[in-house]
Amino acid sequence: MRPEIVLFGDSITxxxxxxxxxxxxxxxxxxxxxxxxxxxxxxxxxxxxxxLMQHLFPLDSKKPPAAATIFFGANDAAILGRTSERxxxxxxxYKENLRKIxxxxxxxSPTILIVLITPPPVDEDGRNKYARSLYxxxxxxxxxxxxxxxxVYAKKCIELAEEIGLRSxxxxxxxxxxxxxxxxxxxxxxxxTPEGNAVVHQEVVRVFREAWFSAxxxxxxxxxxxxxxxxxxxxxxxxxxx
Amino acid sequence: MRPEIVLFGDSITxxxxxxxxxxxxxxxxxxxxxxxxxxxxxxxxxxxxxxLMQHLFPLDSKKPPAAATIFFGANDAAILGRTSERxxxxxxxYKENLRKIxxxxxxxSPTILIVLITPPPVDEDGRNKYARSLYxxxxxxxxxxxxxxxxVYAKKCIELAEEIGLRSxxxxxxxxxxxxxxxxxxxxxxxxTPEGNAVVHQEVVRVFREAWFSAxxxxxxxxxxxxxxxxxxxxxxxxxxx
Numbered sequence: 053m054r055p056e057i058v059l060f061g062d063s064i065t066x067x068x069x070x071x072x073x074x075x076x077x078x079x080x081x082x083x084x085x086x087x088x089x090x091x092x093x094x095x096x097x098x099x100x101x102x103x104l105m106q107h108l109f110p111l112d113s114k115k116p117p118a119a120a121t122i123f124f125g126a127n128d129a130a131i132l133g134r135t136s137e138r139x140x141x142x143x144x145x146y147k148e149n150l151r152k153i154x155x156x157x158x159x160x161s162p163t164i165l166i167v168l169i170t171p172p173p174v175d176e177d178g179r180n181k182y183a184r185s186l187y188x189x190x191x192x193x194x195x196x197x198x199x200x201x202x203x204v205y206a207k208k209c210i211e212l213a214e215e216i217g218l219r220s221x222x223x224x225x226x227x228x229x230x231x232x233x234x235x236x237x238x239x240x241x242x243x244x245t246p247e248g249n250a251v252v253h254q255e256v257v258r259v260f261r262e263a264w265f266s267a268x269x270x271x272x273x274x275x276x277x278x279x280x281x282x283x284x285x286x287x288x289x290x291x292x293x294x
Numbered sequence: 295m296r297p298e299i300v301l302f303g304d305s306i307t308x309x310x311x312x313x314x315x316x317x318x319x320x321x322x323x324x325x326x327x328x329x330x331x332x333x334x335x336x337x338x339x340x341x342x343x344x345x346l347m348q349h350l351f352p353l354d355s356k357k358p359p360a361a362a363t364i365f366f367g368a369n370d371a372a373i374l375g376r377t378s379e380r381x382x383x384x385x386x387x388y389k390e391n392l393r394k395i396x397x398x399x400x401x402x403s404p405t406i407l408i409v410l411i412t413p414p415p416v417d418e419d420g421r422n423k424y425a426r427s428l429y430x431x432x433x434x435x436x437x438x439x440x441x442x443x444x445x446v447y448a449k450k451c452i453e454l455a456e457e458i459g460l461r462s463x464x465x466x467x468x469x470x471x472x473x474x475x476x477x478x479x480x481x482x483x484x485x486x487t488p489e490g491n492a493v494v495h496q497e498v499v500r501v502f503r504e505a506w507f508s509a510x511x512x513x514x515x516x517x518x519x520x521x522x523x524x525x526x527x528x529x530x531x532x533x534x535x536x
Binding site: 066114246286 | 315341524
């Protein structure tokens with residue numbers, strides 16, 4: 053009965069049900085109105101995500117999702133020749149992969165509301181500290197992700213959204229508007245703190261609302277308990293379950 | 295592809311995706327292994343919950359849930375003649391309603407793993423303070439829920455679980471094992487604090503594990519990113535998606 057919202061992305065989506073996570077908060081915002089399904093794959097780039105499309109979004113689905121967030125790029129933007137180079141995807145391919153993901157989803161669910169989210173900014177100092185906490189002196193000095201490079205991917209993501217008429221969230225820009233974003237919003241230079249998660253949650257709720265997919269305007273799936281007449285409970289259910 | 299875990303209950307289930315909530319934590323524990331679906335209805339007792347069964351658990355479902363928690367009783371135990379009396383359900387009827395809920399679920403999904411959870415204890419002082427915060431001097435002095443009475447409902451819930459061979463969590467007893475449970479685990483005398491949520495999460499994970507429904511032993515739904523050969527990514531997906 054309830055519409056479904058799919059969150060498709062990398063680790064920032066996979067971890068979105070940890071304490072303070074944006075996915076859990078979204079599920080709470082749409083409580084009794086829509087179901088939130090997490091499809092987050094830590095470490096994945098858009099090239100690998102493409103292998104999942106026919107499985108996650110089968111074209112013969114009886115109940116395709118009503119809305120989705122597509123949130124990739126943090127791994128695609130890993131830099132060639134550095135520690136995470138196996139995840140690297142060239143920026144033009146990133147954009148075309150995103151396009152394929154979108155087109156597949158639209159084939160699966162023609163009226164789906166899709167919101168593209170850019171990768172968050174990178175705090176290179178935070179990444180280095182994180183690498184040293186893992187590898188000590190062996191950690192390379194050169195960051196495996198750079199904020200400026202990730203910014204190029206973010207730009208491509210927004211460019212695609214504009215080209216094909218999708219809503220989008222420029223998280224890369226948005227987070228950097230706040231002084232001290234590096235530590236306030238990012239826990240290891242890349243993943244989100246509870247404060248960073250809160251921004252993603254607010255932004256997704258805002259964009260969904262602007263697209264007329266607002267929790268406030270959606271009906272509860274069954275009567276509110278105060279609308280149930282305790283002497284005659286079936287009445288409330290007959291009206292709402294007919 | 296992933297099995298589904300349904301959380302069926304009242305407000306303590308409905309609110310389980312708030313920050314620190316046990317439902318969100320469970321979704322995180324089963325990340326990439328099972329989907330957690332919230333079916334929590336604030337204010338509902340078991341009598342009203344019965345009206346939902348055929349809608350939430352249709353007998354012709356193609357993909358019925360693999361596991362479920364049933365978590366009612368906090369409202370059934372509201373006391374006659376007091377503020378929340380409209381939610382009251384006699385304790386024998388509570389037990390029979392729970393039985394009907396279980397039997398319907400088993401008809402829908404014959405191999406489903408069902409865990410019954412008793413209502414949490416009631417902190418009467420906390421309830422009174424909460425009532426005064428809402429109604430000031432007009433708040434009645436007599437608590438609308440009493441710990442001892444809720445304990446009788448908890449006992450019936452456990453009795454039913456034993457009669458029909460279900461796993462159960464005696465949350466009423468469990469929480470009271472800790473000194474200062476009244477304020478540590480309950481925010482308004484009835485609903486759970488993050489610490490109370492953490493206990494429910496731990497208990498559900500423990501009981502699921504004991505019933506061989508353990509996240510540790512379930513496969514990831516797709517290859518871990520470190521198993522993907524970047525020169526030949528299709529290989530990992532051919533093996534796992536066949």
